[in-house]
Structures are given as C-alpha cells and as structure tokens.
Amino acid sequence: MAKESKPKKQAKKVSLWTLILTGVISLLIGAGGTYAFMYRTVRDAQTVNASMAKIQAVYQTLYYNYYRKVDATKLEKDAIDGMLKALNDPFSEYMTKSEANSLNNTISGSFVGIGIEVQKDGDYIKVIAPISKTPAAKAGLKAKDVITAIDGKSIKGLALEKVIAKIRGKKGTSVTLTVKRGQTSFTKTVKRASIPVATVYGNLDAKDKTVGYLRVTTFSTNTAKEFKQEVKRLRQKGAKSFIIDVRDNPGGLMTTALQMASMFVKNGKNIMQVQGRDGQVEAYKSSKDYSKGFKITEPTVVLVNGGSASASEIFASALNESANIKLVGTTTYGKGTVQTTQEFKDGTELKLTIDKWLTANGKWINKTGIKPTIKADYPAVASLAAINTKKTYQEGQVSNQIKSLQKMLAYLGYFKGQANGYYGADTKEAVTNFQSANGLATSGQADKQTVVKLETQVATKVTEHDNAYEAGLKALGE
Known part of the structure; x- marks a missing residue:
C-alpha cells in the first residue's frame, strides 16, 4: 500500500513494519499463546528448511552442471519471481535495486516521468491511476488502461523495472505508449516532466x-501535514464546509490514511480493520495519536471514482461508515490488501501482501470497490478511447475510431446523426464545420491536427462540467 508516494526508507520501515507486522504478531502472543506460536514457528521452519534444501539442490545442479554458463543473478531473480507468481497476487513482487530505488523516488521525492501509478498485469502493465495535473492525466490516461508497447516496441513479458525505465527519461523528451482500453487500442505520445512532490x-x-x-493526489509521508495546513488556510479564507477529492488517487501509506481519517472520525470509533492469515481481526480506531488533536467537524463530502484505490478507499470508507460522510462519484477500484516491504543487503526489496484490510464495519472491498452514496460521473464521452492520430479518417470508411470521432463531435454540437462508425456525408459536414470554426483547413477529413484539436476541446468541456463536483456541492447544501 505504498505506491506513488513513499516515505524515506527508514521512516517506511517504522511506519509499515511496526504498525502492521508487530500488530499482527501481538494478536498471536497473548496470555497462554506463546507456546502455540513458538511451536508453529518451529514446525513451519522445519517444513521451510526441507523445501529450501530441494530448491538449493536444484539451484546448485543448474549452476554447476548446465551445459552453458548460467547467470546466477538472473537464476536467483527468476526463482523468486516464480515463487511470487504462485501467489497469483499482482501486489506481491520482488524488486531489483534500481526498481526499489525507483519506487522510493516516486514516493519520497520529485522525479522525471509522466505521472502514472502502474502494476504488472500478466504480460503487460496496467495503470492504477494517473496523478492529477501530470502529463499522464492531461494526456487522458485512465485507471485500468493496459500499456502494451512503448515507442512502438512490445513490452510483453518485460519486468516492471524495465518498463518503468523506458517510460522515464529526460525532462522535455516524449514517450509514445500503446494503450489498450477495453477492446480498443490506441497510442498516446506524452512529454516527460518533473512530477511534483x-x-x-x-x-x-x-x-x-x-x-x-x-x-x-496520493497518501505519502507528508500528506496528512499538507492536508492539515490546507484545511487551516481555507478556514482562514472563509471555508465552512469541504469537498475532499480522492478521485484517481492510487493510495499510498496506510499510516497516512489513518492519520487523515482520524481528523474526521470521533476518537474511539473504528477507521478500519486488519485480518491476518490466522483469521484474527484487529481494529484500528480514531485517536489523538493519529490526528494530533486536529479535528474537522464541518460538513464534508468525498469524491471517489474507479481510480480511488488502497489508502484512498480506507480513508473514504472510514469517513462514510464512521462519520456518516457521503461519498459522491463512481465505485472505487477495490484493493483490499495491505503490503509491506523487506529490504535486503544488496538493495533489492520484497513487497509482500501480509493482510486483508476491512472497512470500519468489517466489509472486504477487494475487487468490488466501494459504492458511492450519490452516483455521479463525467459524461460518457470522457471514457472514450483516444483516436489514433497516425491515421486520417475520411468519407466511406468504417471503424470504431470514427464512432468515437462522431461522439466527440456530437458532444460539442457539430454532429447530429447516429454514431455508427460510418464516415458518411453528415460526418464529413460535421468535421468541415469544426475545422472552419477552429481555423483549420476545411478538408472534411479528420487528420491529426483536427483530431488533436477536437480531443482538446472535449477534455476542456468535460473538466469544466464536473458532475461529481456539482453533486457534491448539492449534497453539502441538503
């Protein structure tokens, strides 16, 4: 649960291992429980040792007897990856030193990139969410988009580390991503920039x-402090109620979610619960230790969507279930597990799922998400796949790209016909009128310049008419 935002390494170990792992162990070692725990540890250690003996034997046999020289580092990494693959858990992974450093940098400091949180998804990479106001967000990348190629080259089977390295680069340079959204594939060229802390x-x-x-945008080490400062600043300017927006927030640190939720939830009430592999449940309650005595009692609503994941969902569900605060938007991502990391001497790290987390009322939202109190979303046109600008669309053609073109033109008031994907005379007329209104050559063909202008205007209009925000304002007034 530590993605786009992450504390410095030492702080990370304290906040995660101390808070999560020690808490779980304390449930096991209670009055009369020490012997049972020690017995299980010894028993399990014997089983592990027997398994490791076989693994070590296979490793040595391969290393010394295979007919070609074996890369020991690759053998080790692939063996670890194989064990993790058996878990069938996309959030448990082994990170090389450079990948671990990359993760630390994205969370604890500024970095050059495009601003997306990603995870491994089979042979490819899936977007959890773009960070607000970054090149990725401005380019229209969305949660659950799947990246299949970078700069025209397939990334099938590539390690997450290598994919991230390809996406990053020098500030001001561009990277072209091939993206699959649903059944549609398209390309997006995104200019790299410094991603703000x-x-x-x-x-x-x-x-x-x-x-x-x-x-x-994320739940990092300093987010609770930033949040408190912003609330104070807005209060001084006259704010009497608040709209908290965690849409497209991929999550971050569980500790930060607890700190921020405690600002809204009365002390002693549940924020969340954690369930370990033994089935025992531990509740995390609002307290002065988390909130530092800072409380927010003004009327509040929280905006959520399919890109709100992990710590965002802890925060939103706590406010909803324990502070009776309404959620406005669409169903959240549905990440109901907790991860922690173990760093090795060589700088590599193991990120492992160690618990389920449950909402304050005990619900597990994994893969189902949290349904909003009030459903509100951007218009359907906002979810359309980007149009491939490498092609020019003209009369007589038929494609799903043309159907998207028609829907965008209709949204702006230029197209009155049926969006069926056929580029007929009515589509040509709509394109010509759009080109004329925007100072473009009136060819009646949807070339790159026309499509880029069209998508930009659609994006501008969509963001100017934020239905969820408007619904949030209305809810505050009720």
Whole structure:
C-alpha cells in the first residue's frame, strides 16, 4: 500500500513494519499463546528448511552442471519471481535495486516521468491511476488502461523495472505508449516532466466562497501535514464546509490514511480493520495519536471514482461508515490488501501482501470497490478511447475510431446523426464545420491536427462540467 508516494526508507520501515507486522504478531502472543506460536514457528521452519534444501539442490545442479554458463543473478531473480507468481497476487513482487530505488523516488521525492501509478498485469502493465495535473492525466490516461508497447516496441513479458525505465527519461523528451482500453487500442505520445512532490491542493469554490475544495493526489509521508495546513488556510479564507477529492488517487501509506481519517472520525470509533492469515481481526480506531488533536467537524463530502484505490478507499470508507460522510462519484477500484516491504543487503526489496484490510464495519472491498452514496460521473464521452492520430479518417470508411470521432463531435454540437462508425456525408459536414470554426483547413477529413484539436476541446468541456463536483456541492447544501 505504498505506491506513488513513499516515505524515506527508514521512516517506511517504522511506519509499515511496526504498525502492521508487530500488530499482527501481538494478536498471536497473548496470555497462554506463546507456546502455540513458538511451536508453529518451529514446525513451519522445519517444513521451510526441507523445501529450501530441494530448491538449493536444484539451484546448485543448474549452476554447476548446465551445459552453458548460467547467470546466477538472473537464476536467483527468476526463482523468486516464480515463487511470487504462485501467489497469483499482482501486489506481491520482488524488486531489483534500481526498481526499489525507483519506487522510493516516486514516493519520497520529485522525479522525471509522466505521472502514472502502474502494476504488472500478466504480460503487460496496467495503470492504477494517473496523478492529477501530470502529463499522464492531461494526456487522458485512465485507471485500468493496459500499456502494451512503448515507442512502438512490445513490452510483453518485460519486468516492471524495465518498463518503468523506458517510460522515464529526460525532462522535455516524449514517450509514445500503446494503450489498450477495453477492446480498443490506441497510442498516446506524452512529454516527460518533473512530477511534483506536493500531494494536496486546495481552493475555495469559484461561486460559493464558504466551500473549500481539497484535492489529495496520493497518501505519502507528508500528506496528512499538507492536508492539515490546507484545511487551516481555507478556514482562514472563509471555508465552512469541504469537498475532499480522492478521485484517481492510487493510495499510498496506510499510516497516512489513518492519520487523515482520524481528523474526521470521533476518537474511539473504528477507521478500519486488519485480518491476518490466522483469521484474527484487529481494529484500528480514531485517536489523538493519529490526528494530533486536529479535528474537522464541518460538513464534508468525498469524491471517489474507479481510480480511488488502497489508502484512498480506507480513508473514504472510514469517513462514510464512521462519520456518516457521503461519498459522491463512481465505485472505487477495490484493493483490499495491505503490503509491506523487506529490504535486503544488496538493495533489492520484497513487497509482500501480509493482510486483508476491512472497512470500519468489517466489509472486504477487494475487487468490488466501494459504492458511492450519490452516483455521479463525467459524461460518457470522457471514457472514450483516444483516436489514433497516425491515421486520417475520411468519407466511406468504417471503424470504431470514427464512432468515437462522431461522439466527440456530437458532444460539442457539430454532429447530429447516429454514431455508427460510418464516415458518411453528415460526418464529413460535421468535421468541415469544426475545422472552419477552429481555423483549420476545411478538408472534411479528420487528420491529426483536427483530431488533436477536437480531443482538446472535449477534455476542456468535460473538466469544466464536473458532475461529481456539482453533486457534491448539492449534497453539502441538503
């Protein structure tokens, strides 16, 4: 549960291992429980030792007897990857030193990239969420998009480390991603930039200056502190209620989610629960230790969507179930597990799922997500796949790309016909009118320049008409 935002290494070990692992062990070693725990540890150690003896024997046999020279490092990594693959858990993974450093950098400091949180998805890479206001977000990448190629070359089977290295690069340079969204594939060229460290952005509503809006992009080490500062600043400017936006927030540190949820939930009430492999459940409750005595009692709503994952879901569910705060938007991602990391002497790290986490009321939302109190979303056009700009579309052609073109033109008021994917006379007329209105050559053909202009205008109109935000404002007034 530590992705786009991550504390410095020492802080990470304390916040995660101490909070999560020690808490679970304390459930096992209680009055009368010490002997049973020690017996199981010895018994399990014997089983592990027997298994490792076989693995070591196979390793030595391969290393010394295979007819060609064996790369010991690759053999070791592939063996570990094989064990993790048997877990069938995309959130448990072995990271090389450079991959671990990359993860640390993305969470604890600024870095050059495009601003997406990704995970391994079979042979390819899946987007958990783009970070707000980054090149990835501006390019229209969305949660659950699958990246299949980079700069025209397939990434099938490539390690996550290598994929991340390909996506990153020098500031100002561009990377072209081949993306699969549903059944549609398209390319997006994104310019790399410095990704900001700040994780909380706040402002007053443009019309109602008593409503404070806070956008939380990730749950990193300093997010709770940033959040507190923004709330104080908005209060000083006149905020009497708040809209908290965790849409497309891929999560981060469990500790930070607990700290922020405690600002809203009364002390002593559940924030979340954690269930270990033995089935025992431990509740995490709101307390002064988490909130440092800072409480937010003003009317509040929380905006969520399919890109709200992990720590975002802990935060949102706690406010909903323990503080009766409404959630507005669409169903969240559904990541109901907790991970921790173990660092080895060579700088590599093992990220492992160690627990389920349950909501304050004991629900496990894994793969199902959290349903909002009030459903509200961007218009359907916002979910359309980007149009392939390497092609020019013209009269007589038929394709799903043309269907998307028609829907975008209709959204802007240029196309009145049926969006069926056929580039007929009515589509040509709509394209010509759009080109004329925007100072483009009136060819009636949807070339790259026309498509880019069209998508930009659609994106601008969509963001100017945020249905979930408007629903949140309405809910505050009820």
